[in-house]
Amino acid sequence: MGDVGSATALAAASRALKSYNDSLSSECLATAQKVWNDNVLNKQETPVETDIPDFSPAFMRSMSVGQEATLTIELLLATKDKKYSDFLAKIWPEVKKSLGGGSQRMSFGASSVRTLLKAIPFMGEEYKNDLRAIAQNTKKELDALIAKNPYGVPLGQGGFYSPGSNFSIVDWSLNNAKLYQYFPDIISKEYAIRGLNYILGCHPASSISFVSGVGVNSKRVTYGNNRADFTSIPGGMVPGNYLIKPDFYENKEDWPFIWYENEVVVDGCAGYIYLAALVDHLLQQ
Numbered sequence: 499m500g501d502v503g504s505a506t507a508l509a510a511a512s513r514a515l516k517s518y519n520d521s522l523s524s525e526c527l528a529t530a531q532k533v534w535n536d537n538v539l540n541k542q543e544t545p546v547e548t549d550i551p552d553f554s555p556a557f558m559r560s561m562s563v564g565q566e567a568t569l570t571i572e573l574l575l576a577t578k579d580k581k582y583s584d585f586l587a588k589i590w591p592e593v594k595k596s597l598g599g600g601s602q603r604m605s606f607g608a609s610s611v612r613t614l615l616k617a618i619p620f621m622g623e624e625y626k627n628d629l630r631a632i633a634q635n636t637k638k639e640l641d642a643l644i645a646k647n648p649y650g651v652p653l654g655q656g657g658f659y660s661p662g663s664n665f666s667i668v669d670w671s672l673n674n675a676k677l678y679q680y681f682p683d684i685i686s687k688e689y690a691i692r693g694l695n696y697i698l699g700c701h702p703a704s705s706i707s708f709v710s711g712v713g714v715n716s717k718r719v720t721y722g723n724n725r726a727d728f729t730s731i732p733g734g735m736v737p738g739n740y741l742i743k744p745d746f747y748e749n750k751e752d753w754p755f756i757w758y759e760n761e762v763v764v765d766g767c768a769g770y771i772y773l774a775a776l777v778d779h780l781l782q783q
Contacts, residue, residue, distance in 0.1 A: 502565040505533035509572035527576055534573055538566045539585065567593045568610050571617045583620045594628055612676045633681040640674070640689050649700060650692045664708050664738040667693045668769040675776045687780045694777050697770065703739055703747040709770055710734045710762075718751065722762040725754040734762035735770040 509530035515523035566589060574582035586593075593614075611632065618626050644650045651667050671693025677685040698713055699705040707713030710720060711732030720730040739747040740759045754760050 501533050502537050502562075502569050505530040505537075506565065506569040506572050508533075509569060509576050512576050527573075530569070530573060530576075534569055538569060563589060563592050563596055564610055568613045571613050574620055575616060578620075583617070586617060587621065587625070590625060590628075597632065611673050615676050615680050618680060630681060630684070633677050633684045636673075636677060637684050640685075649696050649702075650689075651696045653702075664697055664735055665763075665766045665769065667696055668735075668766070668773050671773050672769065672776065675773070675780060678780070687777075690773070690777055690780065694773055697735065697738075697773075701739060703749060706749070706751075708736050708738045717760075719754045719760065720762045721754045721757045721760040725760075728754060731762070733767060733771070735766045736760045736762060737766075 508526040512523045512527035512530065515526065567586060570582050570586050570589075573579070574586065614629060618629065640650075643652060647653050652670055671690045674685060674693070675687070675690035678687045678690060697709060698707045699715070701708075705715065707716035710717045710730040717734070717736055718730050719728055720734050720736055722731055722734055724731060736749075737758055737760070739749050740756075742748050749759050750756055
């Protein structure tokens, strides 16, 4: 699965590099296509044997088919070759099954919902209708969040980092923004704006902006390359509030070395920049 995931990034990079570095773009695309041919189209199934319930064969296959779908879609976007849309249609019933109830929290990664949406122009009505059903189910989840907390964001679902992790909330907001773009009759742009509001200060414990240098009162001490200096680099976003049992939210400003509250990482910063630009675009419409 690691090769397929890397190839997905290369396929996407091939589009971004076009007209900037054409030779590198071609190399990225050729490598991604080779991985797709070897590991997706002509793959040899290897039985998974494990006694760990969380890594059952069914779970591992749901992860695998999700990665196959995302790589196939990125290659479809890069080449417009019908063989990729045909293959996606072939595996779509299995992909759909792995969505786990038809919400955006699919088993093979929440960000994959954005990739699935991008394939709509190349697929048939059944595919679009299935994604519409995901949007409708997601709408129910989004509305239910308001009853759980006043911020309307998925607190307590932060995954590896912390309950209410900013990285997860940014990813959630990006999904909402893309769902709005494709299904504006179902998903409101407000669901994307909620997440950005949260990151910039509308959250428990304080009104500090979790992005260094953005906002009147922003994060000044971070776990980055300059952590030993007790300083920050503008534009860095941290994981944010950590829930200390039984019910106390903490985000220490005087000690950068608590990485699960203060760590600055590249993908988190990129996610924030993407979300801020996307919300700005939505507001200009």
